[in-house]
Amino acid sequence: MDLLPTVFEILHKKLIESFYEEYGIETNLLLDYQLYGFDLYDESSPNIKTYIHEKTGIHINGKYLYNKQRDYCKGKKEITFTNPYTYVYFKALGYENLLEFLNNINLNDEDFLAQQRLSGVGMKNELPDEYYVGYYYGEDYEIIKTKLTIYNNYQNVDWTLVYWENEEEPSQYVYRGIVAELRGTTTFYFAKEDAYTDRNVMISVFMGNKHIVNRPFIMGVYSGFDRNNCPVGGRIIFERYPSEKEQEASALSRDVDITIGNEVVNERIRVDPILPQTKSELSKESKDAVNLLRYEGRYEGYLIDPRNGDLKKAHMTIRKNSNHASLIFTDRKIYSGYFKLFGNGSVLYGFFGIRRSYYKIILILDSDFLEDKYLTGIYTGTASKNQPNGGRICFIRDVGVPDDDRQAKLLYAKNVPKPDSFLYDFFLGKKDLYAPSFSTLKKLNSQFGEHLNNEYLRSWSGTYLVYYRDEDIRFVNKEVLNIMEIGNIFLKSTTSVYTGNARIFGSGFLALNITKHNNADFYAQLLIFIGRFEAHEITQLTGTFNTLGKDMSPTAYRVVLRKSEEPYQKVKPQRLPSKGKQISSLFKPAELSELLITPIHSLKPGTELPSKAATTRLPESETIKPDW
Structure with missing residues (x-):
């Protein structure tokens, strides 16, 4: 969108006047960078960038208006705006758009018509918006x-x-x-x-x-x-x-x-930000995909009907040199789907459905053949009458034995497994539904199983506020930490999201290991002393934050963790000035001085290690003072 210089002059003047009136500024003593909000401006002091965000909820580049003002002063015949600047300044002044602004300012007819022709606003539309x-x-x-x-x-x-x-x-x-x-x-x-x-x-x-x-x-x-x-x-x-x-x-x-x-x-x-050099690098599952060739062929499946305990048959075909598979289940419907290997190739997942239907079936099978022909696992899904269904299932690879002969060998009588057969051992002679045991879940995801089994770690789950000194000593970082019950962690800063896992080890240490930064590989660690305390006894913890500085040098900071009653999603990370009422209301002077001390150690490449390691005692909050 283009504005005439006369229109821009009025717009700019009204923005400045409205800004001064909003903050009660009587004289123009602000430098340009503070007035418009760019470069080394003070975010906590009045500026037009913050003013517009408060009025519209839209973040803008503070230097944009400054640059347009310079274009105007240079005598440009048209001042060009791009989104969101085509309307954000008008909204800040209370106008919906340029046309409403033009109708409410003192502009002569010649300039009004010229601006209409230039921007196309107010012209007759053949089609409605x-x-x-x-x-x-x-x-x-x-x-x-x-x-x-x-x-x-x-x-x-x-x-x-x-x-x-x-x-x-x-x-x-x-x-x-x-x-x-x-x-x-x-x-x-x-x-x-x-x-x-x-x-x-x-x-x-x-x-x-x-x-x-x-x-x-x-x-x-x-x-x-x-x-x-x-x-x-x-x-x-x-x-x-x-x-x-x-x-x-x-x-x-x-x-x-x-x-x-x-x-x-x-x-x-x-699409992941990688450039694969080989087919096995296309994704995490690619290196195992070639092993899917092992499963090509025809299979007969057996499962116990949860309604009556009868042994039922299914048929499955995995196409040659493709990932396509078809499954005929007990309802005689034909399901189409595909298989994938997960867990470093240890688990075979099958996803099946009927097009334009809600019928879905998922197979989770052990990737290893038992006795060179049995694939065993569980199934779950909705089949006949759209009822949830699930249980154990066994597939037998087609090795050329006629169907009638195989059935005679496997079945002792109609719909009952033969007592000395593999199927009898697999189903254990039971007639009810079979859910995967805890050991099966642990095999499907060993990390999940380990975390679910760690009751003490689960008690430390929740939201915490993390305080540590910024590389710029004028600020203290307030970040938001979420420890999930399964042990995963999310650390939210003002610019990034970090993910990783939590561990408790030794004689009372909580290690928060960060492995991803905005989904990219990264490593940092928060090491927190928790002693013999229970989570409900503590409101504040202290420790160290080991990470990389902006110059990529290994750096450790003192860190304070405080329990938050608000959920993770509702807490906003901040950079707090290290001086002033806001920070002094959070920390005692002694605590703050310890928090703001220079990094415990910052080692740059090529520097020599100190001859004697420094020992520093971290402050202990009154709320976690040991009682022994």
């Missing part, structure tokens, strides 16, 4: 709401992503794009140059003819990049609204319609 709220499954395992607006005679489109990064108010990221149509399929192209983010996005939907009036829903797919610049794609559904006001109200509500949510949940594809 359309307003949609979109839904897709995002990278944080939640459904993201968006706003889609088609305008200017179906030539332009705006797409706004609504993220609840701050639990109190949403953040909005805006893309501006163009519309392309071909045989009823419409594609929206969003270039990074016209977006608040630095990523391109494309959305393809089926809309029929653009003149169709009754179009309450449209469906399609999106393709773009996630926050780690990994290619992603998935299903997206848009619901139409009669006005921009109703669209805004729905998009900013955290409620998601259960029917729409059910359609898009898990409908997402992510």
Whole structure:
């Protein structure tokens, strides 16, 4: 969008005046970088960047308006804006768009008409604008709401992503794009140059003819990049609204319609940021995929009917040189599916279903053949009458024995396993459902089993606030830690999310091992002393945070953990100034001085180790003082 210099001059002047009035600033004593909010500005002091975010909920680049003001001073004939700056400044002043702004300022007729021709606002549209709220499954395992607006005679489109990064108010990221149509399929192209983010996005939907009036829903797919610049794609559904006001109200509500949510949940594809050099490096499962060739062929399956205890037959075929398989279950329906190997090739998973049907079956089998022909495991799913079903199952590889002869050998009488047969031992002669034992679960996921078995570690689960000194001593980092019952941990900072696991070892030490930083390999460790205390007895813990500094030198900081009563999702990480009421209300002077002490040790490549290791006693909170 382009503005005439006269229009920009009025817009800029009104923004400055409104900003001064909001914060009670009487004279213009602010330097440019503090006024607009860029470079070395003080975030805690008034600035236009923060002012606009408070008014609109949209994060902007503070230097953008400063640069446009310089363009104006240089005498440019047109001042060009890209999203979200095409409307965010007007919204901060209380106007919905440029047209409403033009109608409420003192502008002569000549400039008004010139601005209309330049930007196209207020011109007669052949087609009305359309307003949609979109839904897709995002990278944080939640459904993201968006706003889609088609305008200017179906030539332009705006797409706004609504993220609840701050639990109190949403953040909005805006893309501006163009519309392309071909045989009823419409594609929206969003270039990074016209977006608040630095990523391109494309959305393809089926809309029929653009003149169709009754179009309450449209469906399609999106393709773009996630926050780690990994290619992603998935299903997206848009619901139409009669006005921009109703669209805004729905998009900013955290409620998601259960029917729409059910359609898009898990409908997402992510491509890892790797460049495989061999086929075995395509994914974690690729190196085991070649072993699937072992399972090609025909199988007869046996399971116990949970309704009456009878032995039932199933048939399965795994196609040659492909991953396609078919399964004929006890209901005589033909299921199509595929197999994958997991757990370093130790577990064979089969996923089966019937197209356009809710019938689903999952097989979890031991990957090793018993006696060179038996595949054993469990099945679960919905079969006849859509009832949940499950139990043990055994498949026998076809080795050329006629069906009647094999059945005679395996069955002692009709629908009863022969007492001395493999099937009899496998089913143990029982007629009820069989669920996997704890040892089976542990084999499927040894890490899960280990964590579930560690009751003491589970007692330490919950949300903690983590305080330690920033590399810039003027600040203290407040980060949010979530220890899950299964031992997984999530550490949320102002810019990143770290994941890993928790361990308790030795004579009372809690080790929080961080192995991923925004899904990339990483390592750091929080080592916390817990002694002989129980989790419910403690509100504060102290320890060390061993990590890498910005210059990649090994560094250790003192760290304080405090139990939080609020859930992990609702606590916001912060950088707190190391001086002032905010930090002094959290720590006693002695505690704060210990927390702000220089790193315990920071070793850079090429430096010599100290001749004598320094010993430093960490402060003990009154709440965890030992009683022995």
